[in-house]
Amino acid sequence: MTKFDLQGKTIAFLATDGFEQVELTEPWEAALKAGAEVQLVSLKSGKIQGVHHDEKGDQFAVDKTVDEVSAEDYQGLVLPGGVFNPDALRVNETAMDFVRDFFKQGKPVAAICHGPWSLVEADVVADRRLTSWPSLKTDLKNAGATWVDEECVCDEGLVTSRNPDDLPAFCNKMLEEFAEGKHAKQTA
Incomplete structure (x- = not known):
């Protein structure tokens, strides 16, 4: 049991082929243990391919596609990293609208490693303090963020972090x- 109660909350995990597997599975398990319902949202139905750095990992069943969901259906969003995953997500306008809508609705978002690349494309990092995998530092700064x-x-x-460690x-x-929920200052 965790000290945070997410009973009655549904959390979206947005990912596609090439996501860093542990950056999906550990937050997923943590949310489940806290009582949340979790759903894997992707660009396509079926299964998506996880990776362990540059090696293939497991495949994961997609619950819904971005065409079938709305940020209104969720109380939070997780963006795992992996190099290919956010790069593919950020060129999909429906996926970026989905991400942007969490900010418009003041809902919490958690992005790790390369996950913040999607936040750059969604244009939601200006005047924010965040971290990421070091190679995203310049992209985030150019988008108006303060990178630390x-x-x-x-x-x-x-919520942002640098890597699986x-x-x-x-x-x-x-x-x-x-658990806290909506943030009034969280705006797109």
Whole structure:
């Protein structure tokens, strides 16, 4: 049992082929243990391919496609990393609208490693403090963010971390923000 209660909350995990597997599975398990319903949302139905860095991981069944969902259906969003995953998501306008809508609705969002690439494309990082995998630093700064090299950063409901080593802190803060709910200052 966790100290955060997510009973009655549904959390979306947005990913596609090439997501860093542990960056989906650990937050997923943490949300489940806290009582949340979790759904894997992707660009396509069927299964998507996880990776362990540059090696193939497991395949995961998609619950819904981005064409079938609305941010209104969820109380939080998780964006796992992996290099290919956010790069593919950010060129899909429906996926970016889905991400942007969480910010418009003031709902918490958690992004780890390369996951914040989607936040750049959704144009929701200006004037925010966050972290990521170091190679995204310039992209985030160019999009108006203040990038810091810290284990876990939270800015008005936006939780970010650098890499899988940060998962314990990331999951804890993510659960706290999901339990807390809506953030008035969280705007797109």
